[in-house]
Structure formats: structure tokens, C-alpha cells
Amino acid sequence: VLQFDDIDKYFGETHVLKDITLNIDTSEVCVIVGPSGSGKSTLLRCANRLEEIQNGEIRLDGQSISAVDADVNRLRQRIGMVFQSFNLFPHKTALENVTLAPRKVKNLPDKEATQRAENLLDEVGLLEQSSSYPNQLSGGQKQRVAIARALAMEPKIMLFDEVTSALDPELVGEVLGVMRDLAGDGMTMMVVTHEMGFAREVGDRVVLMADGRIVESASPTSFFENPSTTRGKQFLSKLL
Numbered sequence: 001v002l003q004f005d006d007i008d009k010y011f012g013e014t015h016v017l018k019d020i021t022l023n024i025d026t027s028e029v030c031v032i033v034g035p036s037g038s039g040k041s042t043l044l045r046c047a048n049r050l051e052e053i054q055n056g057e058i059r060l061d062g063q064s065i066s067a068v069d070a071d072v073n074r075l076r077q078r079i080g081m082v083f084q085s086f087n088l089f090p091h092k093t094a095l096e097n098v099t100l101a102p103r104k105v106k107n108l109p110d111k112e113a114t115q116r117a118e119n120l121l122d123e124v125g126l127l128e129q130s131s132s133y134p135n136q137l138s139g140g141q142k143q144r145v146a147i148a149r150a151l152a153m154e155p156k157i158m159l160f161d162e163v164t165s166a167l168d169p170e171l172v173g174e175v176l177g178v179m180r181d182l183a184g185d186g187m188t189m190m191v192v193t194h195e196m197g198f199a200r201e202v203g204d205r206v207v208l209m210a211d212g213r214i215v216e217s218a219s220p221t222s223f224f225e226n227p228s229t230t231r232g233k234q235f236l237s238k239l240l
């Protein structure tokens with residue numbers, strides 16, 4: 001579904017993504033781990049073209065995302081992204097947050113957009129909070145609305161960047177649960193997270209980044225039980 005082909009990304013002189021080649025298959029859950037500053041967020045941001053790359057190509061279903069003439073708005077509709085900070089519209093209800101883009105961008109009639117949003121809010125366990133405003137919701141609830149909002153555009157792939165990092169520990173599980181359900185439904189996902197339990201149980205593959213490179217890419221079982229690189233071993237030894 002999503003292909004990174006030999007990409008390089010620089011911020012000025014700083015080379016932050018080095019020769020990244022990665023293919024995400026349909027329904028794959030690819031978990032990206034690695035130390036702070038290794039380039040995980042930048043990689044996701046390049047996939048959504050929030051950042052430009054300097055070399056290589058990124059494709060979604062064979063269509064270039066990184067080409068100068070790519071239809072960025074259309075591509076972004078097919079790539080859902082959820083960040084650490086929820087970025088909900090504060091003066092709109094949960095339901096309105098979810099219906100907004102389908103109505104504005106896809107011109108979905110109100111009734112259909114509302115129906116779809118209610119189904120999604122139900123799926124993330126928040127139907128009863130439909131008319132609540134973000135400041136009336138917990139962090140975990142806000143993050144679940146943010147996920148529903150991204151799903152409302154019916155994306156081909158979902159990108160998650162440390163979506164549980166800002167949450168109180170007791171709220172992390174409900175958000176990971178929603179992501180687990182989504183994976184179970186066959187959604188293609190790229191997930192940057194520090195939640196190693198999630199990586200192990202839900203991930204199909206774990207990709208370790210260090211210093212702008214992919215240093216290891218393996219099934220969760222082999223990554224956690226028998227990392228093949230020194231970097232992998234170092235990373236795991238720091239977890240406990």
C-alpha cells in the first residue's frame with residue numbers, strides 16, 4: 001500500500017532520514033520504535049507530505065506522494081493521521097469534529113455524514129459523548145474522537161504518532177484498545193509508539209530506527225526475543 005523508496009530527508013544541513021526503504025502491505029501493522037530524534041515522526045510526516053523529501057519516492061497504491069505535481073489534498077484524504085496532541089476543534093462537539101471533513105471535503109450530505117460519524121463514535125465507544133465538547137472529554141476520549149475523525153475520511157492507511165504519550169497511564173489502554181480493534185478489522189497502520197506490549201501483540205512487524213536509518217525490521221517475536229543487531233539489543237536493554 002505505502003512504499004518508501006530510498007528516501008532522504010534533510011532539515012537544512014541535518015540529514016534526518018537516510019536511505020529509508022520500507023514497504024507497508026495491505027492490512028499490515030508496522031510499529032516504528034527507536035530513540036528520541038531518530039526520525040520516526042519525520043518519516044510519518046513525509047508520508048503525509050507534511051514534510052518534503054530530497055531524494056527517493058513515496059507512493060500510495062503506486063501513486064507518487066512525493067512528486068511535485070502530486071495531488072496532495074487527495075492523497076491526504078487517503079492517509080489518516082493521529083498525533084500526540086489531539087488537535088480537535090474546541091468549539092465543535094465530538095460529532096461535529098467527526099462530520100466536518102467528510103461534509104466539507106467530500107461533500108457528503110449532512111444526514112450521511114452524521115450517520116457515518118455516529119457509527120464511528122460508537123465503534124470507539126463514545127456514542128454517548130456525541131454532543132460533548134472537547135473540554136468536556138478526558139484525554140483518552142479526545143484521542144478516540146481524533147481517531148474517529150481520521151477514519152471518517154475512509155483512509156487506506158492510518159498513521160499514529162505516539163498517540164498515547166500525553167495520556168494519563170489509566171487512559172492509555174482504551175486508546176490502544178481502539179487501535180487493536182482497528183488492526184483486527186484489517187486497517188493498514190504505521191504506528192510510532194513506546195508501548196512495547198502493543199508492538200508485540202498487535203504489530204505484524206517492528207521497525208527500529210536509529211540516527212535516521214532503519215537498523216532492524218523484523219517480526220515482533222524475533223525482534224523482542226532475538227534482535228539481530230547491536231542497536232536492537234541496546235534498545236531492548238534500555239526498556240527495562
Ligand code: ATP
Nearest residue numbers: 011012014016034035036037038039040041042043
Ligand atoms: P521523538 O521520539 O522525540 O519524537 P523522533 O524519532 O520522532 O523523536 P523526529 O522528530 O523525526 O524524531 O526528529 C528527527 C531529527 O530531525 C531530530 O534530530 C530533530 O531535531 C530534527 N528535526 C525534526 N523536525 C525538525 C524541523 N522542523 N527543523 C529542523 N530539524 C528538525
Ligand code: MG
Nearest residue numbers: 040041042161
Ligand atoms: Mg516523534
